[in-house]
Structure formats: C-alpha cells, structure tokens
Amino acid sequence: MTANHQMPEGAVADSAGNWVDRWAPTSTRPYLRLSRADRPIGTWLLYLPCLWALSLAILADGQASMFDMWLMVSAGIGAFLMRGAGCTWNDITDRDIDAAVARTRSRPIPSGQVGVRAALAWMLVQSLVSLVILLTYPALAIGLGFLSIIPVLIYPFAKRFTWWPQVFLGIAFNWGALLIWAAHTGSIGFAPAFLYAAGIFWTLFYDTIYAHQDAEDDALIGVKSTARLFGDKTNLWLRGFMTATIVLMGAAVVFAAQDRSILSLVVALIGPWAMGWHMTWQLQKFDANDGPLLLRLFRTNRDAGLIPLPFFAVAAFL
Numbered sequence: 001m002t003a004n005h006q007m008p009e010g011a012v013a014d015s016a017g018n019w020v021d022r023w024a025p026t027s028t029r030p031y032l033r034l035s036r037a038d039r040p041i042g043t044w045l046l047y048l049p050c051l052w053a054l055s056l057a058i059l060a061d062g063q064a065s066m067f068d069m070w071l072m073v074s075a076g077i078g079a080f081l082m083r084g085a086g087c088t089w090n091d092i093t094d095r096d097i098d099a100a101v102a103r104t105r106s107r108p109i110p111s112g113q114v115g116v117r118a119a120l121a122w123m124l125v126q127s128l129v130s131l132v133i134l135l136t137y138p139a140l141a142i143g144l145g146f147l148s149i150i151p152v153l154i155y156p157f158a159k160r161f162t163w164w165p166q167v168f169l170g171i172a173f174n175w176g177a178l179l180i181w182a183a184h185t186g187s188i189g190f191a192p193a194f195l196y197a198a199g200i201f202w203t204l205f206y207d208t209i210y211a212h213q214d215a216e217d218d219a220l221i222g223v224k225s226t227a228r229l230f231g232d233k234t235n236l237w238l239r240g241f242m243t244a245t246i247v248l249m250g251a252a253v254v255f256a257a258q259d260r261s262i263l264s265l266v267v268a269l270i271g272p273w274a275m276g277w278h279m280t281w282q283l284q285k286f287d288a289n290d291g292p293l294l295l296r297l298f299r300t301n302r303d304a305g306l307i308p309l310p311f312f313a314v315a316a317f318l
Contacts, residue, residue: 030113031122034091035084041299042087045206047079048305049199050176052249053192055312056256057184059268060191064316071183074133075176081133085126086152086172092119093156101217141183148175159218163229166207167200174199191255198248198272205241205279206301208234212288213295227288238283246276249308261318268315271308278304 020029020038036042054071058064091098091109099110108114114122134145151172158165174196181192204226211218211227212234218225230237249272257265282297282304 030108034088034108034114034119034122035126036087037080037084041302043076043080043083044302045203045305046083046173046176047076048302048309049174049195050075050079050180051309052195052199052305052312053177053180054184055309055316056191056195056252056268057181059253059260059264059312059316060256061185062260062316068184070136071180074136075180078130078133079176081126081130082148082152085123085130086155088119088123088126089152090156092116092123097221097223100221101214103214103217137179137183138186140186140188141179144175144179144182148172148179151175159223159225161224163224164226165224166204166211166226169207170200170203173203189255191252194248194252194255198245198252201241201244201248202301202305205238205245206298206304208238208241209282209286209294210298213291215288232288234288235283235286238286242276242279242283245279246272249275253312257315260315264315264318267318268312271311274311275304275307278307 018038020032024032024037032038051072054068054075058068091107094104095109095116098104098107105111109116109119134142137145151168155165155168155172158168162168177196177199178188178192181195182188208226208230211225214223215225215227217223218228226237227234250269253268253272254265257268278300282300285293285297287293
C-alpha cells in the first residue's frame with residue numbers, strides 16, 4: 001500500500017498525520033487546514049516578533065505589569081487567529097495556482113472540500129475574534145492593528161507582480177513587533193523600528209528557504225519568488241539576510257537598553273548573536289535540491305526565533 005493510500009481523507013499532501021488528521025472532528029478539519037492549524041510553525045513565526053518586542057519594551061522602561069501578561073497571551077491567540085485568517089485569504093486568492101502545484105493541490109479549496117463563500121465566512125469569523133482582542137489594546141496599537149490589514153490583503157498577489165513577494169510577507173508577519181511595542185509603551189521609536197526591520201530580513205531568510213520547495217512548479221506556472229530570482233546564488237543572499245537580521249536586532253537592543261546598565265545591554269546582545277549561530281547552521285545544511293531538508297530547515301526557525309528571548313528577559317530584569 002502506498003503512502004497516498006494511507007493518508008487520512010482530505011489530508012494535505014505535505015502535512016499528513018498531524019493532530020488535525022488524527023483528533024479534530026471530521027467536519028472541522030477542512031477549516032482547520034485552511035487556517036494551517038495543522039502546521040503551527042506559521043503561528044510561531046508570527047508570534048515571535050511580538051515576544052521580542054514585549055521583552056525589549058520591558059527592558060527599555062524597566063517596568064512590567066499584569067497588562068504585559070495579557071499582551072503575551074493575547075498576542076499568541078491573535079497570532080493563531082490572524083495567521084489563520086491570512087492563510088484562508090491566501091488560499092482563496094491562490095486557488096487556481098494551488099491546483100497547478102503538486103504540493104498544494106490537495107489543500108481544501110482546490111481539492112473541493114471547502115467552497116470560496118464558506119472560506120470567506122471562515123476568514124471573517126477569525127478576523128472578528130482578532131478584532132475583539134485588538135480592542136483591548138491602547139489606541140495607537142489599535143490603529144496599527146487596522147493598518148496591518150493592508151499588507152495581509154496585498155501579500156497573496158505579490159508573487160504575480162514582483163520577484164520579492166517575501167518582502168510583503170515580512171512586512172505582514174513582523175507587524176506584531178510594532179503593535180506590541182506600542183501596546184506596552186504607547187509610542188513608537190527607533191528600537192521597534194529596527195526590530196521590525198530585523199524581522200523582515202529574517203522572513204526573507206526563512207521564506208526563501210521555504211520557497212525553493214516549489215521553485216520548479218513556480219517556474220512552470222510563472223509565479224515569482226526570491227528562490228527563483230536568486231537561483232544558485234541563494235546561499236550568498238541568505239548570508240546577507242542573516243547578517244542584516246542580526247545587525248538590526250542588535251541595533252534594536254542598543255536603543256532599547258540605552259538607559260539600562262552595561263550588564264543588561266551585554267546580556268541582551270547575546271540574544272541576536274546566538275540566533276546568528278543557529279542561522280549559520282541552517283546555511284551550512286542548506287541544499288536547494290532537497291525538498292524534505294528545506295522544509296525541516298524552515299521549521300527550525302521557530303527555535304532560531306526563540307533563542308534571543310531568554311537573554312532579552314534576563315536583561316529586562318537585571
């Protein structure tokens with residue numbers, strides 16, 4: 001019996017055997033798959049910049065409160081919901097492209113498990129629950145939350161008009177760095193701006209790795225990506241994105257810790273340095289022709305993004 005025959009009914013080809021396939025009620029599975037609930041890595045990649053921002057914001061003003069606990073919890077819930085809404089929107093707009101790509105044709109919309117109207121309704125439900133959470137934040141953060149809708153709406157179309165769709169993904173996926181900083185401090189400054197830029201370059205790093213899985217299919221159907229643009233020079237570009245990520249995150253730390261002790265600054269700076277070592281390891285393993293390896297490397301960026309957090313947290317309370 002082949003692996004395909006063993007797949008649960010309706011399962012997505014490159015994500016079979018997950019908790020959704022095993023335990024979720026059958027009627028909910030197509031919608032959970034639309035939201036990528038079967039692939040938590042995307043939620044992590046959206047959530048981690050929020051945690052960076054919260055920990056550095058606490059470092060900057062030397063104060064933490066119960067509201068910060070709510071920010072930490074609500075940002076995680078919001079990351080899950082908004083990632084789900086964004087993925088649903090992406091699948092609606094990309095349904096014809098997904099049907100032409102081997103890795104994605106088993107997704108709920110191209111496979112016929114969910115209609116476009118039902119998908120739109122599901123996207124709206126997720127967005128409205130996210131809105132309820134957003135309205136518990138201060139005014140500046142609420143305004144930033146509404147602005148974040150613009151890159152989310154544009155991103156699925158970016159691959160049609162630019163070789164750099166990963167930039168639009170980075171703009172959308174790292175918005176939480178600005179929003180959570182604003183929610184804690186009530187302002188925006190150099191530290192969150194540098195942190196946001198660092199996140200965008202990090203996204204360019206990990207999503208270029210991810211995009212190499214589909215490079216051949218993308219070339220056949222005319223979809224653009226940094227993976228296709230860079231070709232055999234990808235490793236050099238990835239090294240540049242890694243360097244920019246670490247330098248910009250380091251700059252964010254310097255601005256956040258400017259009124260704190262030298263010890264706090266040094267401890268916090270270990271975070272981006274250590275993250276850089278993880279990204280260097282990814283570069284050493286990178287092979288553009290090994291699809292399973294590319295997916296594993298992409299997923300390890302959860303660990304890469306977690307690395308700075310304990311250093312930021314310790315520095316904040318020194």
